[in-house]
Amino acid sequence: MPTPIAFLAIAEAQQLYHWLPTALELAGRDDVRVSILSPSRQILDLALSYDPQERFEPILLRRPPCGPDSLFRQPSRLATLLLNYPAIRRFPVLVTTEISSAWLKHIPGFSSRIVVIKHGAGDREGGYRRRHALIDLTLVAGEKDRRRMIEQKLSEPGNVVVGGYAKFEICAERQRYFDNEWPTLFYNPHFDTKLSSWPAHGPNVLAALEALEGWNVIIAPHTKLAQRTPPITTTAPHIRVDMGSHHSIDMSYTMSSDIYLGDVSSQVYEFLLRPRPCIFLNLNRCAWRDDPAFAHWHLGQVIEDIADLPAALARAADLQPGFVDAQEAAMTDSIDQFPIPASTRQADIILDFARAAR
Structure with a gap:
């Protein structure tokens, strides 16, 4: 039986x-x-x-x-x-x-x-x-x-x-979402209001992303945040906003982006299936260095002012070799292959x- x-x-x-x-x-x-x-x-x-x-x-x-x-x-x-x-x-x-x-x-x-x-x-x-x-x-x-x-x-x-x-076995393949050769930044704010970069700082973050030159941007908040917050809207042609679709949950964006921008979402570990630059937003100025809840913030740059984003993006490629070993070690500890x-x-x-x- x-x-x-x-x-x-x-x-x-x-x-x-x-x-x-x-x-x-x-x-x-x-x-x-x-x-x-x-x-x-x-x-x-x-x-x-x-x-x-x-x-x-x-x-x-x-x-x-x-x-x-x-x-x-x-x-x-x-x-x-x-x-x-x-x-x-x-x-x-x-x-x-x-x-x-x-x-x-x-x-x-x-x-x-x-x-x-x-x-x-x-x-x-x-x-x-x-x-x-x-x-x-x-x-x-x-x-x-x-x-x-x-x-x-x-x-x-x-x-x-x-x-x-097991999610890695059915994840989406890398796709092109923009008709240009610019690199793509993936912004993935979490739903936890105490830790997320969006609820208290959303307008400033969006304005900074709209002002970026030479970058494509995908904004795909955690689906729980997307359900709780007013729709994110923009007329900027270099920005794609996804407030909830299969692309936002099947790793389409983590596989198709060049730099990760976020706060505390575990999607950063899905992004790091292939080591790449990460930037974390500490806009709430929390004490994070010895807190295990922020262990992933040691895997990339941490900025405390959204005005620093363009400079962080500009130096990301040069800094990335210094983060690769830590990213690979964190992935080995977090997700056993x-x-x-x-x-x-x-x-x-x-x-x-x-x-x-x-």
Whole structure:
């Protein structure tokens, strides 16, 4: 009898690419049945578009009252879990990328085992919440995350495993978004209002980007920020703004840009799949040097005034050789590049766990 494994897709679309390659790998095995559970027809359709052989069993969950179905705005995760509890609890193993599902552990009689594929590989403290301690098995991208999970007592050493970064296997290829030969700057502000460069400084940042000469600019805020802030608009012909599309979540921009400009988004590690210059905006003047939440700021220039951006761009190429070793070391610690694909490794780990739990 095939081993049943359910992927619980109740988060927004940006998390889909972190579990999809592993789900496809498992679904391609004769002894596994993979179900995809989501309250979003759009999320299901996006996942199914990668499964032309129709190996997935899509299950459309009941949708709590909210706005129209959207890739980037989903109903309350807790409400979705409670509304669909009978359908969810019948699966012995649930795989997800979010930790709201940990609330199910508080319901008497709930016996499913929960596996989390931790999305992203960043440094921000928001990725380490107490609720995570309820998860049965956590797959992380690299040793950095495993170390921090254990140090913060969010996982026992045997319950957190390095599984790599499967998203790299389905990332977009480098594309041209502009009809010129100028280099491209990718600006990627985060949604955390305390750490992001956009909420308090957006108009000044946009003005500085509009004034750049000899550069193309892609502005693609984290999709959560894009949903919370008024649309970013500009008439500057050298700027492309993306407030939420598949390009903003499938690594299209990180693969197609020459310099990264941002604050605390873990997308910087996706950008550094190929070492390139990074510039970080410390416009809030925070004390960052000894804070592990800002470890990635040691991988490039840090500027405290947006007026310094043109000068930072001008010297980026000359400074980059001095950052390459640190970037490569940080990537090795953050995202383990196994000889075998991460999706295969993650699938093996999950399947072994599911069979042991039977």
